[in-house]
Amino acid sequence: MNLFDDLPEPACRRNVPLAPLTWFKLGGPAEYLVEPQSEQQLATVLRRCHETGTLVHILGLGANVLVPDEGVSGVVVRLNSPAFTEVTFEEGTLNVGGGMDMTKLVRTCVRQGMAGLEQLAGIPGTVGGGICMNCGGRYGEIATAILRVRVMRPDGKIEERRQEELSFDYRRCNLDDGFVVSAAFQLHETDPEQLRERFHEIWTYKQNSQPAMGGQSVGCIFRNPNGQSAGQLIDLAGLKGFRVGSAYISERHANFAMSDKGGRSADVLNLIHTVADRVIERFGVRLEPEVKIW
Numbered sequence: 001m002n003l004f005d006d007l008p009e010p011a012c013r014r015n016v017p018l019a020p021l022t023w024f025k026l027g028g029p030a031e032y033l034v035e036p037q038s039e040q041q042l043a044t045v046l047r048r049c050h051e052t053g054t055l056v057h058i059l060g061l062g063a064n065v066l067v068p069d070e071g072v073s074g075v076v077v078r079l080n081s082p083a084f085t086e087v088t089f090e091e092g093t094l095n096v097g098g099g100m101d102m103t104k105l106v107r108t109c110v111r112q113g114m115a116g117l118e119q120l121a122g123i124p125g126t127v128g129g130g131i132c133m134n135c136g137g138r139y140g141e142i143a144t145a146i147l148r149v150r151v152m153r154p155d156g157k158i159e160e161r162r163q164e165e166l167s168f169d170y171r172r173c174n175l176d177d178g179f180v181v182s183a184a185f186q187l188h189e190t191d192p193e194q195l196r197e198r199f200h201e202i203w204t205y206k207q208n209s210q211p212a213m214g215g216q217s218v219g220c221i222f223r224n225p226n227g228q229s230a231g232q233l234i235d236l237a238g239l240k241g242f243r244v245g246s247a248y249i250s251e252r253h254a255n256f257a258m259s260d261k262g263g264r265s266a267d268v269l270n271l272i273h274t275v276a277d278r279v280i281e282r283f284g285v286r287l288e289p290e291v292k293i294w
């Protein structure tokens with residue numbers, strides 16, 4: 001008996017490999033992969049999981065997730081259907097589905113001379129993943145442009161939360177187990193040429209400071225500890241290029257963990273633990289993973 005027998009294909013599939021759906025390209029299958037076609041279908045799935053105690057994960061573009069080699073039990077949800085990727089623009093407010101690809105969204109806004117999200121140039125992911133992670137960098141974070149977020153609770157109910165009701169922190173947002181189904185951003189019209197130049201400056205900075213985009217990684221593997229750079233500590237500990245099996249620290253950016261093609265998540269996990277141990281031994285600083293380890 002399938003927990004979701006009444007959901008049509010392709011909304012629910014069993015034993016689906018997750019590696020191709022993540023940037024690390026590692027890890028085993030999801031017991032169930034659910035790609036709901038509407039908010040109502042998402043609510044049905046979440047309620048059923050809530051009532052049966054079934055574990056649920058939500059996956060964006062997998063740009064910050066490490067999936068274990070043995071896979072994930074329970075349900076993995078992806079909001080990739082048109083119901084969750086719609087974009088509308090009205091009087092300075094951009095309304096966008098939680099599954100929308102941020103890179104495409106940022107480019108569209110820049111092309112139309114709408115400023116507010118260009119600080120996110122070069123950061124892969126979905127709108128929902130970006131809000132959950134409060135993604136950003138030296139040019140700013142996603143939080144600054146958010147007006148409100150619609151979140152679905154584990155019982156399937158929708159809650160609308162204004163920017164001031166969410167607490168954004170460095171690479172964190174208090175969604176309290178909610179799934180971002182859509183968000184509204186405040187944008188403003190600006191000189192398109194200047195905006196394109198700004199976007200290009202941010203994009204170029206990103207490309208020059210990290211390994212090539214196509215590599216198997218999830219960006220920075222550790223959070224920066226209080227006022228310090230995790231990458232610099234790893235570099236000073238002599239760990240650039242350090243390898244555990246199929247996983248290694250990038251020579252280009254010491255906070256990027258990379259994997260060989262066909263590698264193992266277990267190697268990445270071992271690498272994370274070993275690097276953290278070496279940094280604590282050397283500098284007494286405890287590094288915490290930024291990557292979400294499922």
Ligand SMILES: Cc1cc2nc3c(=O)[nH]c(=O)nc-3n(C[C@H](O)[C@H](O)[C@H](O)COP(=O)(O)OP(=O)(O)OC[C@H]3O[C@@H](n4cnc5c(N)ncnc54)[C@H](O)[C@@H]3O)c2cc1C
Nearest residue numbers: 060061062063064125126128129130132135136180218219
């Ligand atoms: C090459 C590269 C460069 C990067 N550079 C940066 C950078 O400069 N700055 C930065 O901040 N990050 C960076 N990252 C990390 C990554 O891009 C961000 O964390 C991004 O926001 C992840 O989005 P995602 O949709 O892929 O989320 P996923 O990786 O799929 O998920 C991340 C977390 O968000 C949760 N989540 C996903 N969707 C939703 C939703 N709809 N509602 C609630 N929770 C959800 C997941 O459950 C998980 O806990 C980089 C990654 C790569 C691969």
